[in-house]
Amino acid sequence: MQGTGPATLRARVRGLRARIKGSRYCLPFSLIVFTILDLLVFHSGAFSGLFRSRSTRGSNDDESYLINTPGCVIQNFDVLSPQFAKLRKEYPMSFKCGDKRDLTESAGLKLFMFKERATEYKVKPSDLECNYRRVIPRTDKEGFINVRSTLGDPVPITDTETHIDEDGILATCFEASDNNTPIYYNVHYFVQPQKAQVKVENFKKLHGDRSAQPDKLSVLVLGIDSLSRFNMIRHMTETYRYAMQELDALDFRGYNKQGANTRPNTIAFLLGMTRDKFDATEFDEKDRGGFRSEFPVIWKDFANEGYVTAFGDDVAGSQFFNPHDVEYFQRGAFTVSQRHIAHFIPNLGFSYAPCQGNKMSASVIYDYALDVARSVKDAPYFGFYWTCAITHDMLMMTRVIDQPVKTLLQTLNEEGILNHTVLFLVSDHGARYGKLRNTYLGNLEVNLPAFMAIFPPWFKTLYPRPWKNLVTNTRRLVSNFDFHQTLHDLASRDYILNKIRPVEANHGQSLFREVPETRTCADVSIPLHLCACESYDDVSVDDPLVEAAAKFTVDYLNEGLTNFPDCVQLQFDKVLSARMSSGNNVTRPNAAKQLVTVYLLVLQTKPASATLESLVRSAAGELSVVGEVQRTNRYGNQSHCIDDDIYRQYCFCRDQLPQQ
Template identity: 35%
Template sequence: MVKALEKSRRIGMNEPLLPVRKNRGNHLRRKIVLIINGCDLKSPLLWVPLTICVTISLIVSFFKIKSYSMYNTQLPQPSVTKSKYTIDQEGCRIPYLEEYSDSIKKYIFKPDPIDCVNNDHIVPEIITQTTDNKIFIDTRNHALVECWYESFWRVNPKPVNHDEQISVLILGLDSISRLNFRRQMPKTFNYLTNILDAKEMVGYNKIGDDTFTNTIAVLNGLTVDEIEQTCLNESKERRFDTCPLIWKIFNESGYITAYGEDTSHTGIFNYLRKGFFNPPTDFDYRVFNQLLEDEIGHTEKLGYKLCVGNDLKITKLFRYIKDFAITFKNQPYFGFFWSVSMSHDYLNYPNLIDDINYQLLKDLYESGALENTALFLISDHGMRYGGIRSTYQGFLEERLPMLYIFTPYWFRSKYPTAWANLITNTRRLTTPFDLHETLLDLKNLKFLQREKMRLKLYNKINNTATTSNGLSLFLPIPKERTCEMAAIPMHFCTCQIYQPLNVTSEIVVRNIANFVVNEINRLLIGYTSCAKLKLEKIISASINLVSGSNDDIFLKKTIPGYTVSLITTPGHGKFEASVSWNDGSPKLTGTISRTNLYRNQSRCISDFHLKLYCYCQSIF
């Protein structure tokens, strides 16, 4: 050790062999190093006073630590080092989570395969479709064939824009967090990251509770309240035909557009909503899928038919995606596709579609369909219900959905600044609003030229351009960005320190819990078929402070918030809410989340939002 110290002095190191970190332990070790450096170690007589000196230093530092813990009046903080953060920026720190932490291992398992071929629903294999879309019928089973058709005509696409264009393909898998995607779909993950070199946005934070809220932000750039006040109010029937969804913008530039989901009756725009009067895109999968579900759908679980005929229903959607992308690989297109059936209610079911999801990506890549296509693999949120949701890890994962972005290699070479910014932003706080702005940039690639990007960024910073909720991922996301700056309600913000509170001894916890229950009952005023809820039990509570790499500033300026999880009666509904508490005045900082399934408990009302809270009096 002595030789190492002497060598370090010769090469000019200030603190040899000891890393500099801002914590008490390293501060203490630095003191010892300074003491050692100040002594002549060649003299053996100095070892005695050196030992005494070091001992005194240890004792003094020990009492300093003890006095800090005894008299420090600030709120305690978790002992988390910088290496324990997924995002560690001035405006936001998101805790690092392990894929297989001990708290969630018991919820992860390999599910049994789903058998779509059984005696009750078997469909004879009498039809064969070739790669060029020719259909052959096995006439040996002609008695089983019933032919019918319906004529339709598609409006010819608008003239193609001769400016440089790139196609956009968005593939959505419902209710998959970033980490659960890695756990359940390793084959797809490895292909995305190792073969396609797609970029994972590890700080992608949801902005609302449910699918509609988070997908409408991608497709429209608006919050639910904003879209309710604009295009839905303009429609007497409250349909979405007049809403400026992003595929309309691409269609106006000559893009061929497509939209499809694998659940027709509970789709993004149709679950307790009225959807579209006219097909929203050039190619609309919904009518075909609805017939599949109604005519040959089976194996229903929690309201979703998982099979059509002899196959998983999702395989039909994937075949449609593949055909669409390959057919139009030489023309600009915008495709938005969403799958719910195999991921919405089951944490481990995505494992069953890993192979077919991998095969879809492989077929698209090897066919050349991605040579001029920007690919986005996204989700809306993590698992909102079930055992994992009751853990701290599940709490955070639910707020951090997956987002992967692939662009062709020519794009990365031609727009190096934009691509470099996107790579930097993989470790920044990002949102569905940002993804919307990113898609708009892809519609007009001129915006990605260096000078245009500088002007756009200047306008964003100085508010001289039209304001929006998001910032394109091709622009540099500021290190100082907070959830408030990113338009993320604090209830869904993962840039927070959560300190557990005693639910039995803290008076403020019970006050907050009662406030949340009163807020639920206030929402249900006028709905006489719904029972008045009462507080049954407080499950957990925490005090929350916004966390960034400069926590000293945040802790001084931030009003503490609280998150409480509780159970109500009747119905044993589990709810979670975040509340700010300023001078005894409580205020919700986001929606009140339902964290267990309500199923038929709210069948007496049809309101999209209130179904989460209503317990029908007719049930008991």
């Protein structure tokens, strides 16, 4: 990325500070106001707030706080608070992806055809003809599976029940008199046991029967995009209640995201790397996409321990999630599904197709996850599944997947699969756009994604110390890096041997070990502008210092946009909301020597009414932007003229300006 390295940013901020000293932001009178205001805030509120928070930190069970430790205090909210209630819209509790029954269905390794349903398609059963074509995933020059696939030759479906030896197929039906016009498509997925046969046999040779090794735990990760902990409790009420009450789930209340969107957060918990380190080593765009084979992706830890590995996601066009070398990989069939049967629900505003034929996209992934779990029961496996299509865009739509997720958990439990499996239900961040996002509650939600862990019921008895630490850590500040180290411990069983794995500084620790009460966001590389431990108080949007900080933000962005000549310069419009923090150990490390105020702003710029969230630090009359300025409303095609991962949030392409 051009012009955004640390040295460049520091130089940019220094230059802006120098300009500000002689500008409208920092006139002598403003400097006096800054100093007086800082002194008043510090002496009237900072000490009292600091002592007040210290006095409550001994009671970590106080429900006024999600976590309440010497290193971090995070306020709790009613999930149906007035801030949320007034923004609530009526969305359906569920929706139907189709009104006709499928002509083909699958179960296990069987494909079933239902000719009698042909009348629902205005075809006589006797005139119905169907075939299937196997899905052939493409490979790159190095032999790795990529996101594309082709189809094999048609095979007629002549029986009501057909055994399938493929991983995925496209079923097609015609009317016999017009077999050039398909009346029906469907994509089916099959988990072929022979793919795991070698690992199953090796496991039996080493350990005997699966039941004799219950602590060689399978691991199932269910990722749900854009799901905050608050919104899970609010809109996945059945899932949350079942997990907590029936499965004794661990709810990590202080799970704080590492980066703004999916990419940096999943990089952290899948690879244990920061976004900067990953970007510095990333391959060229012309390469095969996904994670390079030499990257330390966490499922390789499991594969090296003899685990069967599986992967699935419901946005198959993504180049980022592409593990290449797992045994069970549904993406090839899902790309065919997206070409032939994916569709949208009118008037609901999805960015990704929520339906694959008559099924919700998420349900396709959950069914596949269940099939893998059922098939691989004689050896441990690691399954990573990610759903995005339904939850990515709308806060309320989360409730649509509540029953499917609960049903999956119930089935896994009733079939005994959870007796040898650890299940993690995790997200990357909360809702990044919308009206709630521009409130203080929305700011907190986006930084606190859902993170729950479900262990077999015998685990707490067999391993009381790791279990005790897990429970303690549900009320501590935890990060994506901690999740990564925990997964490593499960793969290596280091939690049993009490081994401590050496890791980079500020890269977390396994949650099988107690997280220090003194931990701060800085201790685990959580940027200040994403830290939920920060506490802010309302301040008037008309405060001249607030407006100065907002205009400084716009100038800061404009300097970066000069590297992209196809983007217009932004203009300050107005401040929508403002909050202020003072006296925090992180924002003011040398409190006795330097007074610091941090402003959390939501501002609007022109053109196109871009809504931006900015964290601006004021110290000794000088301003600096902390972290990344975040766009909180959608920008669609406004930035089509650049592909920069950060500045596309702010860019308004010149060719979109009104014609003179």
